[in-house]
Amino acid sequence: GIQVEQSPPDLILQEGANSTLRCNFSDSVNNLQWFHQNPWGQLINLFYIPSGTKQNGRLSATTVATERYSLLYISSSQTTDSGVYFCAGTDSWGKFQFGAGTQVVVTP
Amino acid sequence: ETGVTQSPTHLIKTRGQQVTLRCSSQSGHNTVSWYQQALGQGPQFIFQYYREEENGRGNFPPRFSGLQFPNYSSELNVNALELDDSALYLCASSLPSRDTFYNEQFFGPGTRLTVL
Numbered sequence: 001g002i003q004v005e006q007s008p009p010d011l012i013l014q015e016g017a018n019s020t021l022r023c024n025f026s027d028s029v030n031n032l033q034w035f036h037q038n039p040w041g042q043l044i045n046l047f048y049i050p051s052g053t054k055q056n057g058r059l060s061a062t063t064v065a066t067e068r069y070s071l072l073y074i075s076s077s078q079t080t081d082s083g084v085y086f087c088a089g090t091d092s093w094g095k096f097q098f099g100a101g102t103q104v105v106v107t108p
Numbered sequence: 109e110t111g112v113t114q115s116p117t118h119l120i121k122t123r124g125q126q127v128t129l130r131c132s133s134q135s136g137h138n139t140v141s142w143y144q145q146a147l148g149q150g151p152q153f154i155f156q157y158y159r160e161e162e163n164g165r166g167n168f169p170p171r172f173s174g175l176q177f178p179n180y181s182s183e184l185n186v187n188a189l190e191l192d193d194s195a196l197y198l199c200a201s202s203l204p205s206r207d208t209f210y211n212e213q214f215f216g217p218g219t220r221l222t223v224l
Contacts, residue, residue, distance in 0.1 A: 001167075004150075031210040041145070041196050041218045048212040086150055090210040094164035096141060096200075098150035 002027045002091040006099035013077045021072040029089030037084045077106045112216035120222045129184040129219045131199030140182040143198040194223045
């Protein structure tokens with residue numbers, strides 16, 4: 001299967017700071033998604049972004065499918081942004097593969 | 109519109125036992141996938157069901173099996189439980205579009221299984 005690499009693995013931010021999370025795929029994927037996992041384990045859909053750029057409030061994402069990577073931007077971070085962020089996509093064998101996640105901690 | 113639901117929320121079993129986890133897909137979604145998430149790791153794809161047929165499987169042994177029913181709800185069955193099966197089990201549903209089979213997935217809250 002494909003490899004999904006997320007960076008950085010951990011990120012500590014002060015409230016109000018901006019950050020960029022990256023997701024690299026070893027091969028092309030379909031239906032790339034970004035999720036935020038809350039402390040109770042619920043995966044919350046942030047973006048469905050097979051290609052292009054989308055924005056939702058303080059969050060935005062860009063996927064460059066031809067270069068097999070995606071970026072998630074968090075602007076003016078808040079303590080409620082803390083948690084684990086995952087990217088995932090479907091490989092050519094039909095398996096929806098996740099990265100290991102980025103643990104984000106936003107301090108007041 | 110009802111989201112993805114899973115039951116039970118938590119479950120404790122002992123080694124060697126069998127367990128059944130349940131998932132109701134989001135209204136109108138005919139594809140269900142199951143994932144295992146060990147502590148500190150990303151979810152791992154177990155298998156996917158589309159219109160009651162298995163439609164893809166990850167690297168899990170045959171003791172992990174599933175079913176999808178005509179109403180698109182699904183079950184995950186695990187036989188001969190091992191300690192390493194302790195994990196959060198997530199279910200997701202999606203609706204293939206006309207242009208692509210693979211579409212946005214929506215996840216349930218998960219079932220936390222502990223094997224003692």
